[in-house]
Amino acid sequence: xxxxxxxxTIRRDLASAILKKKIVELKLNDSKVLKNDRxxxxxxxxxxxxxxxxxxxxxxxxxxxxxxxxxxxxxxLTHLKMTGQLILINKNEKIVGGHSENNDSFEKAVxxxxxxxxxxxxxxxxxxxxxxxxxxxxFGYLQIVxxxxxxxxxxxxxxxxxxxxxxxxxxxxxxxxxxxSSIKALLLNQKLIAGLGNIYVDEALFLAGIRPMREGGSLxxxxxxxxxxxxxNVIEKAIENRGTTFSNYLDSSGRKGNFSRLxxxxxxxxxxxxxxxxxIEKIKLAxxxxxxxxxxxx
DNA sequence: GTGTTTGTTATCAA
DNA sequence: CTTGATAACAAACA
Numbered sequence: 148x149x150x151x152x153x154x155x156t157i158r159r160d161l162a163s164a165i166l167k168k169k170i171v172e173l174k175l176n177d178s179k180v181l182k183n184d185r186x187x188x189x190x191x192x193x194x195x196x197x198x199x200x201x202x203x204x205x206x207x208x209x210x211x212x213x214x215x216x217x218x219x220x221x222x223x224l225t226h227l228k229m230t231g232q233l234i235l236i237n238k239n240e241k242i243v244g245g246h247s248e249n250n251d252s253f254e255k256a257v258x259x260x261x262x263x264x265x266x267x268x269x270x271x272x273x274x275x276x277x278x279x280x281x282x283x284x285x286f287g288y289l290q291i292v293x294x295x296x297x298x299x300x301x302x303x304x305x306x307x308x309x310x311x312x313x314x315x316x317x318x319x320x321x322x323x324x325x326x327x328s329s330i331k332a333l334l335l336n337q338k339l340i341a342g343l344g345n346i347y348v349d350e351a352l353f354l355a356g357i358r359p360m361r362e363g364g365s366l367x368x369x370x371x372x373x374x375x376x377x378x379x380n381v382i383e384k385a386i387e388n389r390g391t392t393f394s395n396y397l398d399s400s401g402r403k404g405n406f407s408r409l410x411x412x413x414x415x416x417x418x419x420x421x422x423x424x425x426x427i428e429k430i431k432l433a434x435x436x437x438x439x440x441x442x443x444x445x
Numbered sequence: 446g447t448g449t450t451t452g453t454t455a456t457c458a459a
Numbered sequence: 460c461t462t463g464a465t466a467a468c469a470a471a472c473a
Binding site: 229230283284285286326327328332433434 | 462463464465466468469470471
């Protein structure tokens with residue numbers, strides 16, 4: 148389940164590996180993941196290169212080079228949704244392996260050698276590097292958009308980014324004002340705040356000492372401040388640790404994230420709270436598994 | 446066979 | 460128009 152820190156980790160790794168390299172071959176195995184016409188998709192990418200990689204929330208944005216005489220810039224959007232992976236295999240790397248410490252877990256998480264039955268698309272770069280888009284459940288997608296389309300998507304679908312100046316306490320406070328939804332549901336809403344998913348919402352609420360089922364509008368200013376800094380804190384630390392691997396997230400080298408061992412509540416049902424020792428509760432809220440400590444969160 | 450996992454959108458309701 | 464709640468999607472696993 149890639150959320151902001153996982154997508155950011157992939158973005159950084161790919162940026163240092165594939166920028167300016169020419170795309171020499173495309174293998175599109177599953178038209179369901181393509182949001183464009185197949186021939187348009189190929190024409191938009193083949194014999195071009197990626198000149199920049201950015202991110203908005205959990206959406207990865209590849210800026211594609213123009214050909215001579217072209218004025219409009221196209222972008223390749225990639226959303227990994229729940230089980231999507233982007234794995235880059237360099238020329239002389241073995242298809243499975245290359246990561247000698249955890250070959251077994253790599254192969255298990257990827258679903259075998261590459262490509263495999265979950266490989267929906269493959270991009271081959273000049274020099275031999277291959278980028279595999281794997282997605283077991285096929286919720287993820289690849290989409291070519293123009294610059295105006297990109298700007299529309301970025302502004303209409305996503306609220307402020309954590310760790311940005313746009314996510315001020317003034318905005319955050321106003322955003323929660325008079326809201327009757329649970330704070331959990333509000334934090335999961337990408338239009339209100341971008342990039343958080345089920346794991347980091349639960350973690351941020353634990354750090355702030357706030358129960359997930361509290362109504363957004365019921366938070367005091369002090370609680371809002373605490374929550375905002377907890378969100379920024381957990382996102383920052385998770386990026387530093389290259390994200391969280393819970394079920395099948397892997398970074399672009401096929402490695403797991405290191406933040407998993409720093410989780411306080413997510414996936415820790417019944418285990419002792421790291422602060423007080425009480426058992427961690429798990430309930431269903433906003434349609435999602437929700438973890439919290441009854442004693443430390445109020 | 447049943448329940449559970451979650452990011453996002455569609456749909457319906459108030 | 461805004462807000463909120465819920466189902467649906469998809470595939471695998473316990």
